[in-house]
Amino acid sequence: MIVFLIVVIIVVVMVTGLYNTLVKLKKRCENGWAQIDVQLKRRYDLIPNLVETAKGYMKHEREVLENVTKARQQAIDASSVKDQAAAENMLTSTLRTLFAVAESYPDLKANTNMLAVQEELVSTENKISFARQHFNDTVMAYNTKIEVFPSNIIAGMFNFVEREFFELENEAEKEVPKVSFE
Amino acid sequence: MMYDRIAANRRNSIILVFGVMAFLVTLGYFLGEYYGNGYFGIGLAVVVGSVSALVSYFGGRGVILKISRAKKIEKKDHPQLFNVVDELAIASGLPMPDIYVIQDSAPNAFATGRDPGHAAVAITTGLLDKLDRDELQGVMAHELSHVQNRDILFSMMVGVMVGSIALLSDFFLRSVFWGGGRKRSKNKGGSVPIMIIALLLAILAPIFARIMQMAVSRQREYLADASAAQMTRYPNGLASALKKIAEDPEVLEVANRATQHLYIVNPIKPFEKRAKSLFSTHPPIEERISRLLEM
Numbered sequence: 001m002i003v004f005l006i007v008v009i010i011v012v013v014m015v016t017g018l019y020n021t022l023v024k025l026k027k028r029c030e031n032g033w034a035q036i037d038v039q040l041k042r043r044y045d046l047i048p049n050l051v052e053t054a055k056g057y058m059k060h061e062r063e064v065l066e067n068v069t070k071a072r073q074q075a076i077d078a079s080s081v082k083d084q085a086a087a088e089n090m091l092t093s094t095l096r097t098l099f100a101v102a103e104s105y106p107d108l109k110a111n112t113n114m115l116a117v118q119e120e121l122v123s124t125e126n127k128i129s130f131a132r133q134h135f136n137d138t139v140m141a142y143n144t145k146i147e148v149f150p151s152n153i154i155a156g157m158f159n160f161v162e163r164e165f166f167e168l169e170n171e172a173e174k175e176v177p178k179v180s181f182e
Numbered sequence: 183m184m185y186d187r188i189a190a191n192r193r194n195s196i197i198l199v200f201g202v203m204a205f206l207v208t209l210g211y212f213l214g215e216y217y218g219n220g221y222f223g224i225g226l227a228v229v230v231g232s233v234s235a236l237v238s239y240f241g242g243r244g245v246i247l248k249i250s251r252a253k254k255i256e257k258k259d260h261p262q263l264f265n266v267v268d269e270l271a272i273a274s275g276l277p278m279p280d281i282y283v284i285q286d287s288a289p290n291a292f293a294t295g296r297d298p299g300h301a302a303v304a305i306t307t308g309l310l311d312k313l314d315r316d317e318l319q320g321v322m323a324h325e326l327s328h329v330q331n332r333d334i335l336f337s338m339m340v341g342v343m344v345g346s347i348a349l350l351s352d353f354f355l356r357s358v359f360w361g362g363g364r365k366r367s368k369n370k371g372g373s374v375p376i377m378i379i380a381l382l383l384a385i386l387a388p389i390f391a392r393i394m395q396m397a398v399s400r401q402r403e404y405l406a407d408a409s410a411a412q413m414t415r416y417p418n419g420l421a422s423a424l425k426k427i428a429e430d431p432e433v434l435e436v437a438n439r440a441t442q443h444l445y446i447v448n449p450i451k452p453f454e455k456r457a458k459s460l461f462s463t464h465p466p467i468e469e470r471i472s473r474l475l476e477m
Contacts, residue, residue: 130273
């Protein structure tokens with residue numbers, strides 16, 4: 001009887017522990033995903049400031065600025081994941097073009113506001129890619145936990161499903177043709 | 183790997199606290215016994231030991247930052263530094279640490295705090311001025327690796343607990359040679375416990391120094407370099423930062439015996455010794471650079 005009780009207690013403790021670990025890892029994945037969103041939004045917020053600063057200097061390059069603004073709007077409006085991936089890719093390209101063109105405006109390059117916005121954008125780009133990297137790491141940890149024994153039993157019982165990696169979810173992004181720089 | 187390091191650092195910190203406690207209790211027992219009540223001495227030692235452990239755990243960060251004359255900065259003071267640390271916090275999934283700057287032209291940096299939620303990174307103005315964005319990222323990634331695997335906990339506890347005993351014993355040994363004679367003239371027996379303590383400390387002081395050295399095994403710095411490279415996916419940034427630091431001959435004035443093991447490169451010794459010394463708290467920089475470049 002006592003032996004039976006002890007076994008039951010051990011099993012309950014183990015199941016609880018494994019379940020909690022799975023929940024923790026799942027939450028971490030969700031948090032990682034949210035973090036990517038936060039950084040993407042931050043990029044949208046920075047762009048009007050950038051365009052405003054550049055406008056005063058880049059008289060002959062209206063088109064470049066308009067493309068950036070348009071790409072930003074498309075990314076915000078995108079409804080499906082596939083559309084958004086395409087729009088984000090477009091936005092990155094137009095921003096790159098903008099910075100390449102800005103190189104030929106020494107006044108603009110020296111403008112303190114421009115330097116500040118540029119630093120913020122560089123940082124945000126880094127944050128986006130680091131956030132993706134971290135998200136994929138957490139997904140990897142979570143998926144592994146779901147598959148290995150004995151936590152796979154608990155995962156099956158409580159319906160923990162594997163999450164997709166960021167790249168897989170945005171397969172469309174790779175197919176989008178790169179905007180060429182003339 | 184990372185979880186092994188976290189567990190090891192927690193374990194070492196606990197062993198450290200008990201080790202210091204055992205030392206104090208032994209000391210307290212002999213002193214108490216001499217004055218007629220050994221148990222009172224033990225009790226007092228336990229109280230002193232617990233207080234010092236608690237102060238080290240909760241206040242160690244403040245003490246270390248204070249003696250390094252580090253000043254906390256806000257985002258507006260150095261947006262790039264803030265962004266770089268913020269990026270790495272995202273990359274590693276750690277909360278954003280507090281950022282401190284040390285007004286000193288010698289290039290160096292360290293991290294401290296009891297856990298990632300209470301971590302601080304400090305960098306000298308000398309290093310901040312020398313590095314470009316990628317290099318700064320490498321250095322900060324190295325520091326955040328120490329945060330991530332809890333090296334900061336153990337090195338903080340060692341710095342404050344062992345450091346204070348080492349400094350106290352320096353002070354005590356000096357005062358024994360100073361004031362010993364006067365006491366002896368008043369009361370022949372009075373100097374005996376003092377002499378016992380003095381002897382004990384004289385024996386233990388080098389052992390403490392050795393523990394401090396071991397607190398930063400060379401392996402630990404290599405590991406932090408490796409995880410920094412993994413975090414940034416760009417080992418060249420840290421490698422070129424280390425090169426710049428290595429080429430600088432300046433000595434960091436605010437570093438001392440209790441804090442030298444915290445820094446990214448040994449702040450006290452000049453470069454030749456930094457690179458070659460067998461008992462250095464840090465591995466030679468050239469070796470670290472070549473390992474990074476091989477990644």
